[in-house]
Amino acid sequence: MGSIFSHSGMPAAMGAIGNSAAPARDDAQGVLYGVSLGPGEPELITLKALRILERSEVICCPGTPDRMGGMASLALDILRALGLPESRFRVMAVPMFRNPEIAGKKYPEHFSAIAGACREGKTVAVASVGDAGFFSTFTPFMQMAAREGIMCRVVAGVPAFLAAGAAACIPLALHDDRVTVVAMAAGTEELERAVQAGGTVVVMKLSTIRKELVPWLERSGHPFLYAEKVGMPGEFITSDIRQLRRRSIPYFSLLICSRHCPQPAQNIEHKEA
Numbered sequence: 001m002g003s004i005f006s007h008s009g010m011p012a013a014m015g016a017i018g019n020s021a022a023p024a025r026d027d028a029q030g031v032l033y034g035v036s037l038g039p040g041e042p043e044l045i046t047l048k049a050l051r052i053l054e055r056s057e058v059i060c061c062p063g064t065p066d067r068m069g070g071m072a073s074l075a076l077d078i079l080r081a082l083g084l085p086e087s088r089f090r091v092m093a094v095p096m097f098r099n100p101e102i103a104g105k106k107y108p109e110h111f112s113a114i115a116g117a118c119r120e121g122k123t124v125a126v127a128s129v130g131d132a133g134f135f136s137t138f139t140p141f142m143q144m145a146a147r148e149g150i151m152c153r154v155v156a157g158v159p160a161f162l163a164a165g166a167a168a169c170i171p172l173a174l175h176d177d178r179v180t181v182v183a184m185a186a187g188t189e190e191l192e193r194a195v196q197a198g199g200t201v202v203v204m205k206l207s208t209i210r211k212e213l214v215p216w217l218e219r220s221g222h223p224f225l226y227a228e229k230v231g232m233p234g235e236f237i238t239s240d241i242r243q244l245r246r247r248s249i250p251y252f253s254l255l256i257c258s259r260h261c262p263q264p265a266q267n268i269e270h271k272e273a
């Protein structure tokens with residue numbers, strides 16, 4: 001891969017990392033921004049991300065086709081809540097398949113529209129829920145931009161698992177704690193191994209193990225925090241296994257297993273969707 005560009009000053013270009021040895025910027029070309037929206041609560045976007053969105057001529061975000069023939073997009077919901085102009089929004093259909101090769105088939109098509117707008121001199125933002133560099137749909141665009149010589153920057157943001165810890169008022173790590181993040185776990189055996197290794201275990205894309213989740217937590221008795229749609233309408237957070245039994249475990253849910261989570265008998269804040 002050519003280069004990764006991300007720093008707070010001038011945009012770097014091909015062949016450079018950070019601000020070292022960056023060739024002069026071609027002013028005729030626009031910049032592609034990966035903009036982190038934070039987990040959902042509009043106030044958890046950064047000032048910088050908001051500023052970039054406000055001055056972007058095109059604002060792209062991922063969406064999944066819904067049953068009504070429309071497009072479901074939490075990123076779009078956040079953009080709307082921020083009061084940005086609707087006319088700049090472009091929702092990109094990004095199918096959610098476990099196999100990255102199938103899921104990635106649409107990216108080149110979306111990227112050619114993005115690259116076209118950048119070459120016309122436009123500032124283009126690709127908005128991502130949470131942080132734009134953490135299991136994000138922005139990453140393939142960043143890699144394609146590097147290959148095609150499109151200037152690219154990433155604006156950091158608050159990832160959902162940190163927002164979940166904050167919402168429940170628990171620390172995620174202290175002193176020499178290790179933190180392991182698992183996404184698309186193959187099964188609960190993998191999670192059990194991670195918990196046994198010690199520290200805090202964060203499980204993203206939890207819906208891939210939705211059937212095994214409750215039986216495993218019941219068997220193991222691990223203290224946990226389950227967080228669904230953190231910072232969004234329908235937010236639901238619990239440490240109570242009885243509450244978890246009734247949940248459908250949607251895509252926007254995650255689990256934290258840690259000694260810092262409330263002990264199984266305790267029940268923390270519980271909000272019904």
Ligand code: SAH
Pocket residue numbers: 039040128129130131132133134135136158159160161203204205206227228229230231232251252253254
């Ligand atoms: N870039 C995001 C992660 C995207 S991967 C971030 O930095 O957080 C998608 C996964 O993130 C979901 O399956 C879910 O596990 C988690 N996620 C993202 N937003 C969430 C939210 N508001 N509430 C709960 N989980 C969320």
